[in-house]
Amino acid sequence: MHPRLELYHRHLGTIQELFFEGAALLLADTETVLESLPSEKIHFKIKGMTIDRFKDSVSYKALMTGLPVKEERGPEAFGFPYYSKAVPIFDEDGKTAVGVIAAITTNETVSKLREEATHLSAVVEEMTAMTVQITEGSKDLSEEVKGFAAVSHSMAEDIKQVHKALEFVQEIANQSNLLGLNAAIEAARAGEAGKGFSVVAQEIRKMADVSKETSGQIRELLKSIQSSTDRFGKLVQSISRNTDSQAGSLAELNKAFEQIAMTADNLANQG
Template sequence: MNKIEQLRGLIDIIQSTHAEDAAVVLADTERVVAYLPGKTIDLKVPIGAGIENFKGTVSYAALETEQVQREERGPEAFGVPYISSAVPVIEDGRVTGVIASMVSNRRNIRLQEGAQELSSLVQEMTATTEEVTRSGHGAAARLDELAEQSKSMLQQIENSFQILTSVKRIADQSHLLGLNAAIESARAGEYGRGFEVVAKEIRKLGANSVDLVEHIQEQLEDMKQSIVQMNDSVQEVREYARYQAQSMEELGRAYGHIAGTAQELSELS
């Protein structure tokens, strides 16, 4: 029993070895000796058809070149894309026939299309992630500026406290000076009446100045507490913005990995 006859007896087993739907044809150097159609791929090859009818196919090329031939074709012929492979049958150093299979390529095409869609989607998501990351870094930078401005305002308030302390000290001294002047005017009797009026106004001015300084200090203290609270909130938001930006960068790297995998899948399919 020659190889062609052996292969004819095994053609159904050969067909079942393909993971995808496949049609298998076996021919000697003159005619088709066996043919099994697939579920979706059917070339409708009649047994006994002359080999000359297959010029331009991988089967005919394998007979002529005595080498394995392979080509991919779209769904135009049978409604599904498929891959044709033809292997010359060699016996005693010469080609005695060819066995060819037409295997459905639908799954690979779908995988390739899915990988391309996934790659496009990942690119869009990556662009969005990069935009959010830039926004996060920008927000963190603005919050840094706001934090610095808050520190500057706190320093200015501290400076104002120092100035008010000096003003209060002067007011206290003025009040004391007015009190001393009143005592001296009382000693002077009738001659010190005019000076007593001046001393009274000095004491009044000193007392009013002290009250005003204390009131301003209270207002500044409230402002200081508000700025401190605002600065604490800014620090929290800034840390959150930085964390968000870092998370988006990590997400961007993950998207890049997915895009690379999708590209590999597309190339493999």
């Protein structure tokens, strides 16, 4: 055994202890596997076998190229995914490879983390799409609420105009009532000749009373409508504020989802 390989062979157990999750180690010269140490999960009995039987391994590739080689493999060989890395061992001149040392360690934790991260990324993408859709809906709702607010304001202005018209009708009724009263007085003074005119005066006063009573009823109805319109306007303003606030919150939530998705992608792509 080459002195350099003998040194590695003597300390192979100590080297194995450097791996946190444990690793199976292999030491070989240019022809034969000199030693193989199993780990808790990885067991292989290849000591004494020729190295050319493992041409697809990192050990053979490192020995042939003179360069470190690492690979990540699936569960085909051991029933679970694993990492393997091999480093050539050189003679004192640093140019001639006299052997190779390799380590194989399980990749179950990282593989599981990748799977979960990939799943999380997919879920976050769906949630992001939903928040975008809800945000757009909130914007549309906000615009519609603003339209309601404009209608409410217009209704309030129209009611003000009706109030003004009613005041005018009320004034006419008062004037008509006064005119009817004056006509009745003049008819009474005219005696027998003013009887016909007296009948007309009474009808004018009745019409004035009816107009006054009706305008009062309309005014009360308008007050009720005005109150309802005011409440509607306040409700619309409250909804508008809430939809604007929700749109802002959803935008922040969407940013958070994007950050989570980015983190999940980074985890899924960890090598």
